[in-house]
Amino acid sequence: MKRKSPSQIKPLLTIAYYSLRAQLRNKATVFFGFAFPIMFIGVFGLFGSSGVSISVGISAEDQTGPVYQVISSIESVKIVTKTDNELREDLTSGQIDGILLLDSANNGQVQAVISQANQEKSSAVISIISGVVDKLNLEITGIKDPPIKFDVQEISGRDFKFIDFFLPGIIGFALLSTAVTNTAFGLVFLKKTLVLKRIFATPTKGATILLGQSLARLVIVLAQTLIILGMGIFVFDFNLVNGFTTVLNVFILSVIGLLAFLGFGLFVAGLSNDENTIAPVAQLMILPQFLVAGTFFPIESLPSWAQPVVNLLPLAFFNNAIRKITIDGFGFEHLLPQLLGLAIWAAIAYLAAAKTFKWE
Amino acid sequence: MPSQPIILVQNLTKKYQETTAVDNISFEVKSGEIFGLLGPNGAGKTTTLEIIETLRESTSGKITVDGIDIFEHPWDVKSRIGVQLQSAGFYPDLNLIELLKMFAGLYQINIKNPAEILKKFSLEDKRKSFWNKLSGGQKQRFSLATTLIHNPKIIFLDEPTTGLDPQARANLWDEISKMHSEGRTIVLTTHYMEEAEKLCDRVAIMDKGKIIKTGTPHQLIDDLLDSGFKKPQEVKQADLEDVFLSLTGRNLRER
Numbered sequence: 235m236k237r238k239s240p241s242q243i244k245p246l247l248t249i250a251y252y253s254l255r256a257q258l259r260n261k262a263t264v265f266f267g268f269a270f271p272i273m274f275i276g277v278f279g280l281f282g283s284s285g286v287s288i289s290v291g292i293s294a295e296d297q298t299g300p301v302y303q304v305i306s307s308i309e310s311v312k313i314v315t316k317t318d319n320e321l322r323e324d325l326t327s328g329q330i331d332g333i334l335l336l337d338s339a340n341n342g343q344v345q346a347v348i349s350q351a352n353q354e355k356s357s358a359v360i361s362i363i364s365g366v367v368d369k370l371n372l373e374i375t376g377i378k379d380p381p382i383k384f385d386v387q388e389i390s391g392r393d394f395k396f397i398d399f400f401l402p403g404i405i406g407f408a409l410l411s412t413a414v415t416n417t418a419f420g421l422v423f424l425k426k427t428l429v430l431k432r433i434f435a436t437p438t439k440g441a442t443i444l445l446g447q448s449l450a451r452l453v454i455v456l457a458q459t460l461i462i463l464g465m466g467i468f469v470f471d472f473n474l475v476n477g478f479t480t481v482l483n484v485f486i487l488s489v490i491g492l493l494a495f496l497g498f499g500l501f502v503a504g505l506s507n508d509e510n511t512i513a514p515v516a517q518l519m520i521l522p523q524f525l526v527a528g529t530f531f532p533i534e535s536l537p538s539w540a541q542p543v544v545n546l547l548p549l550a551f552f553n554n555a556i557r558k559i560t561i562d563g564f565g566f567e568h569l570l571p572q573l574l575g576l577a578i579w580a581a582i583a584y585l586a587a588a589k590t591f592k593w594e
Numbered sequence: 595m596p597s598q599p600i601i602l603v604q605n606l607t608k609k610y611q612e613t614t615a616v617d618n619i620s621f622e623v624k625s626g627e628i629f630g631l632l633g634p635n636g637a638g639k640t641t642t643l644e645i646i647e648t649l650r651e652s653t654s655g656k657i658t659v660d661g662i663d664i665f666e667h668p669w670d671v672k673s674r675i676g677v678q679l680q681s682a683g684f685y686p687d688l689n690l691i692e693l694l695k696m697f698a699g700l701y702q703i704n705i706k707n708p709a710e711i712l713k714k715f716s717l718e719d720k721r722k723s724f725w726n727k728l729s730g731g732q733k734q735r736f737s738l739a740t741t742l743i744h745n746p747k748i749i750f751l752d753e754p755t756t757g758l759d760p761q762a763r764a765n766l767w768d769e770i771s772k773m774h775s776e777g778r779t780i781v782l783t784t785h786y787m788e789e790a791e792k793l794c795d796r797v798a799i800m801d802k803g804k805i806i807k808t809g810t811p812h813q814l815i816d817d818l819l820d821s822g823f824k825k826p827q828e829v830k831q832a833d834l835e836d837v838f839l840s841l842t843g844r845n846l847r848e849r
Contacts (some may be wrong), residue, residue: 240669240673240702241702244699244702245699245702247699248696248699248700249700251699252688252692252695252696252699253685255687255688255692256685256686256687259687259688260687424683424685427683427686428679428682429682429683429684431649431679431682431683432677432679432682432683432684432740433700434649435647435648435649435672435679435682436672436673436701437669437672437673437700437701438700
C-alpha cells in the first residue's frame, strides 16, 4: 500500500503567516527593514533638490541700484551680506563663489572677484553677471533690436533630481539586507532555539518551512518597496517615468531580486549555528556591495579599472536593472543582461547553500 | 489490562561515528499503558525516543507505531503521535494563543477555541504572554498543550518534569494521569525513580545504550528483594517531599 505524504498547503500558509507576524513584532526587523531605509531616503532626499546654486557676496552698502536689483531677483543666486574683508576670506576658503563690487555712485562700474580654485562655479558667476550687465547696457542705450539675437529654447525634459538616482539604490539595499541578514539570522535563531526541531515533530516538511519563510520575506520586501516608493513619490517628488507601469515593474523586479538574494541568506545561515558568526559574514556580503555597487553614487564614477568588476556584483545587476526601469523607463525586454546576471548569481548561491545548509 | 502492543521496537541500533548511542535494543509498548524509559544521563533514552518520533534516523532496526513502519511512512506517524521534546522552543514573538493556532495549522486541524485549551492547562491568564516569559512549569504545561492539540492516542514525553519545583511536578503528574485515563498510550523518559514508580505501568531500565531490565515497577522491586537485598535504613511512612508539600501546599505557583 502506497501512502501519500500529507498536503503541505496548510502548513505552508501557517508557517508563512506566523513567521511574518513574528517578524513584524521583532524590533530588529522593523528597524533594519523599514526605519533604516526611510531614514536614508529622508536624509538624502533633502540633498540636491534644486540644480546649481551660486552664492555671491555683496557688501551692504553696495546693495542698491539696477544691477543689484536684477541679480538679487535671479532664483539660483544666493546673496551673502558681509563686510568686504569677511567676503574675501569666505571666497578664499570656498564658502562663496564670487564677490560683486558695485560702485552704486556711478552705474558704470561693476567688478567681480572670483576664485581660481573653483573654475566651474567661477565661470557660472561670470556668465550670470555679464548677462545681466549686457541686458542692462542694451536697455540703457535704448537698443530694442540688437543685430545679433541670442535666444535660448527650452525643450521639455525630465526633471532629474538626486532622489531619482538615489531611491532605486535604497530599494536594492533594503532588499539585499532583508534577503541575506534577516533570512540568515531568522533561520539560525529558529535552529538554535529548537523552534525548528519542534516543527519537525509535526507533519511539516523542511521544504515547506523554507518556502513559508521565503513567502514571509516576500511580503516584507514588497512592503519595503511600497513604503520607500511611496515616501519618494509623495514627500520627495520621485519621478515615475511611466506612472503605474513603473511601479508594477519595480515590484516584479523586487520579487526577482528577492529570489536571487535569498540563496545568499540560506548560504550564510548554513555556515554557522551561531548568531555571532552570522553577523560579520552577512555584513561582509552586504556592506561592500552597499558602498560600491551604485547605491550612493553611479558605478561610472568609480575608477575605470574597478568598474568591470563592480558591475558583476549581484547588487550592481539589481541596481542597474531597477534604474533602467525608473530612470530610462525600459521594460523587462531591455533588462536581459541584468536578469541573466542575477540568475547566474542565484544559481551559484543556491548551489552553495545546498552544500552548507543543515537543519541541526 | 490492555495488552495489544502499539509500539514495537526490534533490534534498534544508532551509531555516531565512534560511539554507539543505542545498542541493539528491543521492547514493546502495550496499548493504553504508561511506559517509562529509565536511565542515567547519556543512557540513550532521548536518542531512542527521537528515533521513534521520526526526528532522527536509525543505523539499523525496525520500528512500528500503531501498525505503521515508521521508516517507510514517517508522515503518517508524525500526525498520529504527540511529542514533547526534552528541550524545544517556540517563536518568542508570538503569544500563546497564536502559537496554539500555528500548531493547529501545522497538524492540519481546526481549533475553535484556543483559550479553552489554555484553560485546561491552567494557562488562561497567560493567553497574551510570550513563551519566553513563562516559568519552567508553565512552559512544560504549554508544551503539553501543543502535544495534545491534535488529540493523538500515542504520546511521547521526554523528561517532562526535569527542572520543575515539587508543586509543578505534582501538577504535571496529574496531567499525565489524566491523559492516561483518557485511554492514551504514553511513553516517557525520566531519571527520577519515584516518578517512574508513581506513574509507569511498566519500565525499561537503560544504561550505556542497552536495555538491562524490563518489567512493572513492583516486579523489579520484588526481584531485587528476592535476591536478598535489604534497605539499610528504616522506612518511614513519609519522605521529605511529603513534608515539603504539606508545608507549602500543593497549589501551583506562578500561574
